[in-house]
Amino acid sequence: MDQISGTVALVGRPNVGKSTLFNKLTKTRDALVANVPGLTRDRRYGILSRAGKSIRLIDTGGVFGDHELSDVLFEQTLVAIKEADLVVLLFDGREGITTVDQEIVDYLRSQNINFFPVINKVDGVSRDQLVSEFSLFGFDDLVFISSAHGIGVSHFVDLLSSSFESSSIESELELQGKGTRVAVIGRPNVGKSTLVNRLIGEDRQVVFDMPGTTKDSIDIPFNLEGVDYVLIDTAGVRRKGKVSEVTEKFSVVKALDAMERAEVAILVLDAQEGVVDQDLHILEYALSVGCGLIIAVNKWDGLDRDQKEQTNKSLERKLSFIPWVVVKRISALHGSGVGHLFSEVDAVKVAGEFEVTTSYLSRVLETLVRAHPAPSIRGRNIRLKVATRTGGYPPRIAIHGNQLKELPGSYKRYLENGFRERLDLIGNPVFIDFRDSENPFAGRRNELTRKQKNRRTRIVVLPKIDQFYSMIEEGMKDPAINN
Numbered sequence: 001m002d003q004i005s006g007t008v009a010l011v012g013r014p015n016v017g018k019s020t021l022f023n024k025l026t027k028t029r030d031a032l033v034a035n036v037p038g039l040t041r042d043r044r045y046g047i048l049s050r051a052g053k054s055i056r057l058i059d060t061g062g063v064f065g066d067h068e069l070s071d072v073l074f075e076q077t078l079v080a081i082k083e084a085d086l087v088v089l090l091f092d093g094r095e096g097i098t099t100v101d102q103e104i105v106d107y108l109r110s111q112n113i114n115f116f117p118v119i120n121k122v123d124g125v126s127r128d129q130l131v132s133e134f135s136l137f138g139f140d141d142l143v144f145i146s147s148a149h150g151i152g153v154s155h156f157v158d159l160l161s162s163s164f165e166s167s168s169i170e171s172e173l174e175l176q177g178k179g180t181r182v183a184v185i186g187r188p189n190v191g192k193s194t195l196v197n198r199l200i201g202e203d204r205q206v207v208f209d210m211p212g213t214t215k216d217s218i219d220i221p222f223n224l225e226g227v228d229y230v231l232i233d234t235a236g237v238r239r240k241g242k243v244s245e246v247t248e249k250f251s252v253v254k255a256l257d258a259m260e261r262a263e264v265a266i267l268v269l270d271a272q273e274g275v276v277d278q279d280l281h282i283l284e285y286a287l288s289v290g291c292g293l294i295i296a297v298n299k300w301d302g303l304d305r306d307q308k309e310q311t312n313k314s315l316e317r318k319l320s321f322i323p324w325v326v327v328k329r330i331s332a333l334h335g336s337g338v339g340h341l342f343s344e345v346d347a348v349k350v351a352g353e354f355e356v357t358t359s360y361l362s363r364v365l366e367t368l369v370r371a372h373p374a375p376s377i378r379g380r381n382i383r384l385k386v387a388t389r390t391g392g393y394p395p396r397i398a399i400h401g402n403q404l405k406e407l408p409g410s411y412k413r414y415l416e417n418g419f420r421e422r423l424d425l426i427g428n429p430v431f432i433d434f435r436d437s438e439n440p441f442a443g444r445r446n447e448l449t450r451k452q453k454n455r456r457t458r459i460v461v462l463p464k465i466d467q468f469y470s471m472i473e474e475g476m477k478d479p480a481i482n483n
Contacts, residue, residue, distance in 0.1 A: 005164040009084035014062025021147035022059040087115040179228025183262035195332035290394035292348035348427035361387035404434040
């Protein structure tokens with residue numbers, strides 16, 4: 001996966017096009033966007049990928065002018081601003097400057113916050129008029145876009161990408177120690193720090209019965225039976241409306257960083273509460289970044305027989321879309337089931353690093369297609385020719401063929417599941433890139449040889465000449481002409 005180069009928050013008053021721009025940049029119609037728990041409906045996280053560089057985006061709710069900046073309605077936007085390395089301030093080009101825009105600009109400047117002014121909805125509006133109006137703010141440069149129609153968005157992305165240097169995460173990793181990076185993730189108070197302490201055999205993390213005790217991601221290098229690991233204990237991502245403390249301003253971003261840096265993530269669930277929406281949101285993000293995954297159902301020993309049966313049914317139902325994920329029932333406090341977690345971590349890591357030849361992948365593809373042929377589109381057959389390994393970790397496979405853009409989503413999922421089963425990729429998501437073969441003759445005009453040109457002359461031109469001569473002969477028979 002690409003390294004994260006920085007975090008950008010999209011800020012502005014309501015209806016200036018923040019969410020539209022967010023969807024455009026993150027391609028939310030085609031890719032996963034995590035509605036991370038602990039966030040209100042006004043904050044969403046997504047990834048903008050461009051030329052091997054990834055930027056985390058935060059979509060925020062609109063800022064209203066009839067509320068003070070310290071009010072609850074603005075707190076989530078303030079959290080996003082504090083989390084971000086750069087703030088993109090969006091204006092509505094059709095409506096022009098409002099008092100709310102002025103308040104937001106004044107606040108950002110008073111806090112010495114680095115922000116990037118962007119004028120949206122510029123289609124059909126005079127640029128000279130906008131430049132004249134927005135000169136009131138004294139901006140050095142203005143960027144004009146229409147997120148709905150894609151006007152100027154590519155140029156905006158180039159400017160945004162150039163604002164960040166190459167990610168420093170790799171250099172940080174060198175200092176953090178070597179070994180398999182394992183992120184312990186989950187909601188607050190599900191037992192993450194207790195599990196970390198149990199895994200490493202000492203009380204390295206503060207454990208307190210209050211949600212949100214861990215405020216940052218902490219890397220813990222250690223060795224187990226000659227194998228190096230780096231455990232990443234993350235702050236719990238809190239329920240919506242609960243992220244208000246200044247000390248928690250980086251907790252969400254750090255939790256996301258942990259998942260992006262990890263090779264294997266252990267998602268801790270509370271057996272007494274079952275799978276809740278916040279768990280599914282965290283799971284969704286972990287799947288989107290591509291790390292290996294193990295689900296640890298904690299506090300299992302606190303359930304009676306009926307509760308265990310009910311919880312098992314709930315797990316089976318709510319996790320049915322990821323049957324390949326390893327699920328372990330544990331008690332971090334008492335240690336039951338914890339001892340086998342690292343063997344599962346090793347298995348997931350090894351499975352994700354599989355080595356396989358192109359010929360073998362192509363044979364697997366051939367077997368899958370033979371068992372279930374791809375559907376025809378408008379009477380034309382979709383051909384899947386060759387499969388190759390394109391990435392390291394997480395597993396990435398490229399399938400080459402014709403008309404692959406027409407493949408339905410159900411058939412793509414069939415191929416993903418088929419490759420995962422035959423390659424025994426337990427605990428790992430699989431990313432498949434479908435690449436259409438280019439037509440080598442596209443855009444080329446067929447040049448005729450001299451022989452072909454002569455033949456065309458005989459077939460097309462000569463009959464017309466014969467007709468011309470025939471007309472002349474008929475005309476010569478006319479008495480008027482002969483006289």
